[in-house]
Each structure stands twice: as structure tokens, then as C-alpha cells.
Amino acid sequence: MIKRLKLYRKIIAGILTAAIVAVSATGFAAGFKDVSASYKEAVDFLVSKGIKGLSETTFGTYENIKRVDAAVMVANVLDLDVDEAPDAGFTDVPQRAVKQVNALKAVGITDGKTETTFASQQPITRGELAIWLQRGFDLEADIGELAFTDVADRYERAVSALVAARITNGTTETTFGTHNNAKRGDFAKFLLRADQAVVPLSIESISAVNANTLKITGVGLKQLKIEDISVENNTVMDISSSADGKHAIVKLSSELLIDQTAKVTVQEVSFDVTYKLELDTVTVDEAAYDDDTVGQFVAIKVNGTKATAQELILAGYIVQFEAFSNKSATKNVTNDLFESNSTGKLNTNLFIPVSGQEFYVRVKVIKGAEVIISELTEIKIKNLDLVVDSITAAKLVNLTTTFKQNSTMLMTGEKAQFTDVTVKSGSDEDVVTGGFTVKSSDVSVVSVMKDENGNEVLTAQGPGTATITVTYGGAILTKTFTVTNGEREATTIDTEKTELIVVKNGEKTTKVTLLDQYGDPMAITSGVNVALVVINNEKVNASLSHSSGEDGEAVLKVEGKDTGSATIIFRDAANVKIGTTLVKVSVTENGTLSKYELEVDTTISDSDVTKVNEAIHATIARDKISTDAILDAKGDKFLKIDLRAFNSDGVELAKPEVSNYTVETYVSNVGVLAATSYYAGKGYIVVEAGNKAGRATIIVRNKDNGNILATLDMIVEKVGYEVVEAELKNVETAIYAQTLNYEDFLSYIESANDPVISGIKLTKSVTQPVRLDIKNNTGTVGALYVDKNADGSFVATDGDFEVGRVVMTIIGEIADHDFDAIVGVDVAAGDHGTILFKVLDTEDRVIANKAVTVEV
Numbered sequence: 074m075i076k077r078l079k080l081y082r083k084i085i086a087g088i089l090t091a092a093i094v095a096v097s098a099t100g101f102a103a104g105f106k107d108v109s110a111s112y113k114e115a116v117d118f119l120v121s122k123g124i125k126g127l128s129e130t131t132f133g134t135y136e137n138i139k140r141v142d143a144a145v146m147v148a149n150v151l152d153l154d155v156d157e158a159p160d161a162g163f164t165d166v167p168q169r170a171v172k173q174v175n176a177l178k179a180v181g182i183t184d185g186k187t188e189t190t191f192a193s194q195q196p197i198t199r200g201e202l203a204i205w206l207q208r209g210f211d212l213e214a215d216i217g218e219l220a221f222t223d224v225a226d227r228y229e230r231a232v233s234a235l236v237a238a239r240i241t242n243g244t245t246e247t248t249f250g251t252h253n254n255a256k257r258g259d260f261a262k263f264l265l266r267a268d269q270a271v272v273p274l275s276i277e278s279i280s281a282v283n284a285n286t287l288k289i290t291g292v293g294l295k296q297l298k299i300e301d302i303s304v305e306n307n308t309v310m311d312i313s314s315s316a317d318g319k320h321a322i323v324k325l326s327s328e329l330l331i332d333q334t335a336k337v338t339v340q341e342v343s344f345d346v347t348y349k350l351e352l353d354t355v356t357v358d359e360a361a362y363d364d365d366t367v368g369q370f371v372a373i374k375v376n377g378t379k380a381t382a383q384e385l386i387l388a389g390y391i392v393q394f395e396a397f398s399n400k401s402a403t404k405n406v407t408n409d410l411f412e413s414n415s416t417g418k419l420n421t422n423l424f425i426p427v428s429g430q431e432f433y434v435r436v437k438v439i440k441g442a443e444v445i446i447s448e449l450t451e452i453k454i455k456n457l458d459l460v461v462d463s464i465t466a467a468k469l470v471n472l473t474t475t476f477k478q479n480s481t482m483l484m485t486g487e488k489a490q491f492t493d494v495t496v497k498s499g500s501d502e503d504v505v506t507g508g509f510t511v512k513s514s515d516v517s518v519v520s521v522m523k524d525e526n527g528n529e530v531l532t533a534q535g536p537g538t539a540t541i542t543v544t545y546g547g548a549i550l551t552k553t554f555t556v557t558n559g560e561r562e563a564t565t566i567d568t569e570k571t572e573l574i575v576v577k578n579g580e581k582t583t584k585v586t587l588l589d590q591y592g593d594p595m596a597i598t599s600g601v602n603v604a605l606v607v608i609n610n611e612k613v614n615a616s617l618s619h620s621s622g623e624d625g626e627a628v629l630k631v632e633g634k635d636t637g638s639a640t641i642i643f644r645d646a647a648n649v650k651i652g653t654t655l656v657k658v659s660v661t662e663n664g665t666l667s668k669y670e671l672e673v674d675t676t677i678s679d680s681d682v683t684k685v686n687e688a689i690h691a692t693i694a695r696d697k698i699s700t701d702a703i704l705d706a707k708g709d710k711f712l713k714i715d716l717r718a719f720n721s722d723g724v725e726l727a728k729p730e731v732s733n734y735t736v737e738t739y740v741s742n743v744g745v746l747a748a749t750s751y752y753a754g755k756g757y758i759v760v761e762a763g764n765k766a767g768r769a770t771i772i773v774r775n776k777d778n779g780n781i782l783a784t785l786d787m788i789v790e791k792v793g794y795e796v797v798e799a800e801l802k803n804v805e806t807a808i809y810a811q812t813l814n815y816e817d818f819l820s821y822i823e824s825a826n827d828p829v830i831s832g833i834k835l836t837k838s839v840t841q842p843v844r845l846d847i848k849n850n851t852g853t854v855g856a857l858y859v860d861k862n863a864d865g866s867f868v869a870t871d872g873d874f875e876v877g878r879v880v881m882t883i884i885g886e887i888a889d890h891d892f893d894a895i896v897g898v899d900v901a902a903g904d905h906g907t908i909l910f911k912v913l914d915t916e917d918r919v920i921a922n923k924a925v926t927v928e929v
Contacts, residue, residue: 241266297312361452538554594625703788843858
């Protein structure tokens with residue numbers, strides 16, 4: 074019967090299963106109102122095994138337990154393989170418990186009431202439960218004289234085993250309560266005690282499975298805890314035992330040395346354990362490594378188990394790494410890639426493109442006449458700090474037509490290039506102009522080659538389709554391109570407006586684009602490939618400029634000559650009408666200004682950025698211009714407001730000249746707007762936020778009569794990107810001469826450039842790393858900054874920005890007064906006092922601090 078039980082216990086290939094139960098301090102039973110302190114541990118144990126109460130608030134501690142519920146509890150606690158057990162043949166088992174009842178019969182715990190009935194809904198007696206527990210947990214005891222007078226022969230073995238294991242002492246000194254119905258709470262206690270039944274601890278052997286894993290063999294090993302085991306020059310991190318308590322797996326914090334003996338002590342009994350390594354195979358892991366993180370080693374496996382070159386060297390092996398820049402292994406770059414080719418330590422002073430670079434590595438292990446060489450394996454060196462969530466857009470410029478392309482159609486021979494991609498990191502969206510890679514699925518259709526400037530250029534090689542993949546910071550965007558042998562033909566005129574109302578003797582303009590059959594812009598040479606035909610030309614004059622810019626836009630200018638209407642038609646060089654687009658013009662005599670309207674420009678184009686920069690006489694990026702009436706003094710602090718003029722009929726007039734209007738600003742607090750709060754232009758106003766949060770109002774007045782013609786309200790926030798939380802390490806009292814600096818207080822990843830700081834939380838989430846400026850590129854000592862392109866150094870033109878800084882101060886008698894958080898404080902003999910390490914935001918508010926006592 075016991076052998077049958079073991080056959081149906083779950084076995085995971087190659088791994089001994091653990092039967093460890095962890096119960097939190099608060100406990101699962103906290104939600105049950107009917108579980109008292111004496112039952113809490115047992116109920117917590119069952120809940121951890123997936124057992125539920127009778128409701129969300131009651132466990133049913135004092136209720137009779139049904140046979141079907143008892144079956145589920147036993148099966149779950151024993152971790153029986155319920156999926157493999159054959160059908161028991163019972164017809165009265167609810168679907169929720171069929172597998173568990175099948176498993177109990179399969180391992181010989183119960184045979185039911187009859188061949189076809191299990192009596193699922195009947196209460197189970199204490200005697201029946203005793204038999205189930207004795208069989209299920211393989212409990213044994215000598216059958217002697219029991220003090221109980223109500224235990225028949227069929228129950229004697231089971232009850233004796235439960236008493237011997239101290240699972241129960243009966244209901245009184247003389248009665249076991251064999252035929253009494255079992256209570257749910259009591260059975261919970263029985264199951265917990267059975268699982269914890271003490272078997273005398275006995276260790277047979279301890280061996281090293283691999284460099285950081287020990288295997289203990291013996292009995293009663295379920296009793297072992299982490300604190301019971303110590304390993305010489307090492308730390309025990311975890312221990313898990315098998316269900317039968319005969320095997321335990323111990324995980325160590327650091328690796329054992331090959332062929333070196335370590336003393337392992339278990340409850341004051343010591344064993345000598347030697348980690349032996351019989352080397353049969355060695356392989357290099359295919360992996361990616363960061364381009365500037367210090368202390369990286371190429372990962373290898375020996376006999377399929379993780380190992381290090383240092384281990385092999387200590388065991389007497391000679392280790393030699395080789396690296397090549399090509400898969401055919403003809404271009405050896407070992408000295409370039411490795412700082413040490415015997416340990417596999419990687420260099421950090423390589424020039425690696427942002428897209429990364431592949432290398433092909435193999436390792437040779439030699440001991441005496443024995444030589445083992447791994448296969449050549451690809452590894453990649455890349456900027457692992459450069460991480461974005463997604464690529465939301467990619468702008469494609471056709472280098473042949475010189476215009477931005479809307480479609481993914483190319484003519485054979487055409488060249489194109491992705492000039493920038495829009496990436497999203499957390500709540501932040503940026504446009505990047507480099508650092509992305511472009512690959513083609515079929516180079517016979519579209520090839521990708523780098524030009525003399527390092528830009529990846531697409532060339533349409535021949536008809537067909539190819540998938541183009543753009544990759545940046547781990548995010549991917551794919552587009553399907555089609556190449557044809559045809560030619561681009563002008564088919565459509567697209568105009569910004571198809572109806573214009575012009576004041577007599579005034580003018581209006583609208584943008585015009587010539588599109589081909591794929592919707593892509595084509596060049597407009599006015600009067601050559603695009604000509605204007607004006608119906609009722611006595612009413613208007615119309616002229617068209619040549620196209621310019623990557624959008625291929627031309628400007629249609631219409632001047633009102635006389636009241637009435639006119640129609641403008643677009644024709645090609647053969648005088649054939651292009652598409653169906655018409656521009657209808659109405660000329661009115663009412664040119665008197667009636668009102669202005671102020672409207673936030675919600676779609677900031679390249680030309681809008683140019684206008685803003687011209688107005689403020691500076692150069693700012695698009696992301697510094699808000700697209701709504703909410704400005705961020707620490708982010709998008711500029712606002713472009715379009716100023717439109719209308720007559721009394723609601724007809725829009727020409728864009729107002731600066732000389733025709735005045736601007737006034739009102740703020741809720743001083744500092745809400747910048748000292749120069751606004752900049753006026755022809756048809757637009759640029760507003761700049763100050764350094765305070767609050768509200769502001771823009772008022773436009775007619776310059777001639779001072780009448781108020783338009784107002785616009787806006788909100789200025791002060792959010793930006795700021796440090797709001799910082800985790801600092803605990804530092805022990807300084808009792809000897811030493812230097813304390815940022816390395817002692819911050820968790821960081823060492824880099825060939827600025828270190829990456831962990832444990833920093835900002836007001837807005839970012840996926841780029843927060844670094845500490847140790848080279849003072851920011852001009853602020855101890856500055857914390859977001860490294861937007863993850864190149865490891867602060868460069869403002871790359872979009873990097875400060876989010877706070879770290880400082881150190883001293884209190885008391887400490888001799889060193891020439892210090893900062895980077896170089897640190899030198900603690901010397903005779904020093905007594907306190908060193909304070911602080912993390913500040915950009916306004917010098919203290920976000921986190923740590924004090925260290927100095928008593929040297």
C-alpha cells in the first residue's frame with residue numbers, strides 16, 4: 074500500500090519537490106470570524122494548501138466535516154497527483170472533488186463505502202479519519218494497550234499511530250471518540266500535526282550538486298531550517314525538503330570552489346564537502362551584455378551547469394577566450410573585446426553603435442593533455458540601459474523625391490530613410506533621430522545599407538514585398554513595403570481649405586500638396602506641372618508658390634479684387650485637371666475687424682516650433698511646447714496661441730499684424746509666468762510659464778480703441794520630473810579611518826561612465842536610467858539626471874535633464890572640510906561627529922537622508 078502511495082505522489086523531473094509551508098504573520102485565517110487563536114495555525118495551513126471555508130467569513134470550525142470535504146483536504150495536503158489517478162468508479166462524488174477522491178482510492182487511503190458509492194455528503198467519523206491519516210502519512214507505531222475503550226480492532230493500528238505521533242490524545246482519557254463525527258477545526262489540527270510529525274533527524278551524506286547547491290540525504294530532514302546549517306565562508310540562502318523528508322536541497326549565496334573542501338555544519342555536526350568537477354563539455358552562453366557596465370564576464374557552462382572561468386582556473390585549468398567580429402572566425406578581435414581573455418572579463422572602452430554589435434566567442438579549457446573547445450557562440454554588446462515601452466511612429470523620407478512619405482510603396486531604384494521614430498517610455502513620449510536599427514526580411518526586394526554618415530538607407534531593389542523592422546531600445550515596429558517597377562503619377566491635389574472667404578483688397582492663403590497614386594507628396598513647380606485656372610478671375614487674383622519642405626507643401630495665395638465668387642481649378646502641364654479638388658472663393662467688402670479669437674495650437678508642427686523659437690530668440694524642442702492650456706513650469710512650459718481676426722459676419726480676416734493689437738497678462742501669483750511673459754507674432758502669441766504654479770489670463774486688445782476683443786485662461790503646474798522617493802543603504806558607525814561617499818549610501822551599477830542609480834522614484838515614470846553625474850557635466854555637483862539616450866553621460870542637447878542631487882554635510886568635529894558626495898568625506902583618527910547624506914529634488918527639498926555616526 075505504501076508503494077502504491079509513492080507511485081502517485083507528484084514527481085517533477087530532475088527536481089525533488091518541497092513540502093514547505095510559509096504562513097504570514099497576519100495569517101490567512103484573519104478573514105474567518107469563527108477561527109479562534111487555538112485553530113488559527115491549522116486553518117492557515119489548510120488555506121495555504123488551497124482549502125476554502127464554508128463562506129468568505131466562516132471556516133466552519135465547529136461544523137461536522139463531510140467525507141467529500143475531508144477527501145479534498147487530505148489530497149491537497151499530501152499533494153497527490155490528482156490528474157493521473159484512474160476513475161474510482163464512484164457515482165455520488167460532486168464534480169469539484171472527483172479527481173481528489175480518485176487519487177485517495179488510487180493510493181490506498183480509502184475504498185469508499187461500496188464499489189460505486191463514496192458517501193460524499195455523509196459526515197466522516199474520527200475513526201475513519203484516523204485510518205486515512207495513518208495510511209496517507211505512512212504513520213507507524215507499535216500496537217500496544219490503548220487507554221481508549223472505544224477503539225475496535227480495525228481502528229487500533231491507525232489510532233495507535235496518531236497517538237504515538239502526538240496528533241491526538243482522544244476526546245477523554247479513556248475515549249478516542251471513534252464513532253463521533255469529526256469537526257472541521259479538529260481535522261485541520263490533525264492534518265497540520267500529521268504533516269509536522271517528528272521523525273528523528275539523521276544525516277547520511279552531504280554532497281555538492283553544483284557550485285551553489287548542496288544535497289542532504291537522510292531522514293527527518295523536513296525539520297531543518299536555514300539557521301540549522303552553516304557553510305564555511307558561505308551563507309545559506311534557502312532550504313527545501315522532499316515530501317518524505319529524506320532529501321533536502323540547500324542554496325548558497327556564493328559559489329563553491331572546484332576541488333576545494335568546505336566544512337558544512339548541520340546542528341553542530343560537521344561534514345567535509347568537496348565540489349568536484351569532471352569536465353566533459355564547455356559552452357558559451359548566447360547572451361547580451363551592456364556596453365559600459367564594469368565587471369561583466371562572458372557566461373559559460375561546464376557539463377551544462379553554470380560555471381566561471383575563475384573556478385576552472387582555481388581547479389588547475391587553463392582558460393582561453395577568443396572573439397571574432399564575424400561568424401566565419403576570420404577577424405580576431407580578442408584583444409579588443411576582452412580586458413582579460415583568461416577570465417572572459419569584457420572591456421568597457423569599446424566603440425559600440427547604439428544599435429549594438431555582435432561578436433562570436435569560443436572558450437578553450439586545457440588541463441594537461443586534455444583540451445576542450447566550445448562551439449562558436451554569438452554574443453551581443455549593446456546599450457542595455459536604453460529601454461522604451463514601444464515605438465508609436467516612424468517617419469520615412471523618400472530620398473529620391475526628397476519628401477516625407479505617407480505610404481510604404483517604393484519604385485524600383487528609389488531610396489528612403491527613417492529619419493526619426495517616436496518612442497514611448499512610461500508616460501513620456503519622445504522623438505529620437507538616431508540609435509535605431511532597420512532590417513529587411515528580403516534584401517532582394519528592399520535592401521538596407523549604411524551611408525557615409527552611418528544612416529541606414531532603404532533601396533528598392535526589385536518588385537515584391539518585404540517586412541521592414543525598426544528596433545529601438547528593445548521595442549519593435551514593423552511595416553510591410555511593396556516595390557513596383559511603375560512610376561509615380563500625379564493624381565490628386567490636397568488643400569488645407571476648399572472654401573475661402575476673402576475681404577476685398579485683402580488676401581488669404583491655404584496650403585496645397587500634390588499627391589501621387591499612393592498618396593505620397595510630389596514636387597510642385599508652379600506654372601510647369603501645376604497651373605491655376607481661375608473661373609471669374611475678375612473677382613480674385615490667385616498665385617501658387619513652388620513646394621518646399623519635406624511635406625511638399627506649396628502656398629496658394631488669393632487676393633480679393635471685387636465682391637462675388639470665384640473658383641480655382643488645378644491643371645497639369647498637359648492642361649488636364651488634376652483630381653477633383655476645387656477651391657471656392659467668396660469676396661466680401663466687410664473688412665472691418667469685429668473680434669479676435671484666441672485658440673491653443675494643439676498640433677505643433679515643425680513650422681510651429683520654428684515660429685516659437687523665432688519669437689523667443691532661443692532654441693527649444695517640440696516637447697517643451699504644450700498642446701493644451703495646462704503648462705508645466707518644469708516641462709512643456711511654452712504655449713503657442715493662434716490669434717485669428719473676424720469681421721462682423723464671422724468671416725476670418727487676414728492674420729493680425731503685431732502692430733494692430735496689444736497683449737496683457739494677469740496671474741494669480743507672482744512668478745506664474747516668466748519675466749517676459751509673452752511674445753507676439755503675426756497671427757500668434759507665445760506664452761512662457763514662470764517658476765510658480767497658478768493661473769494666468771491672456772487678454773488681447775484692439776490697439777486703436779483699447780476694446781477687449783479676446784481672452785484665454787491657462788493653468789501653470791509645477792510637476793516636471795522630480796525625485797520623490799529614494800532608497801538609501803544603512804551604513805554602520807565609522808570607527809576606523811575610511812572615505813564615505815555616494816557608493817556607501819546609494820545602490821548603483823558601476824559603469825565606465827556615470828553609474829546607474831536604483832531605488833529612485835520620480836514624479837513621472839521613465840524607462841531610461843537615472844544616473845549620478847560624477848564627472849560634473851551638468852555643472853551641479855552630485856546631480857541626478859535622466860539619461861534620455863542612455864549613453865552614460867549628461868548631454869543637454871541629447872534631452873538629458875536633472876531630477877535632483879545628492880549632498881553630504883557634517884556635524885561635529887570632523888577634520889575633512891573639502892568634500893562633496895562624489896569624492897566623499899575622509900574620516901580620520903580623532904574624528905567625532907555625524908555625516909549626513911541627503912537626496913534633494915531640484916528645489917533642494919530633502920527627499921531622503923541618512924545619518925552615520927563617526928567615532929574614530
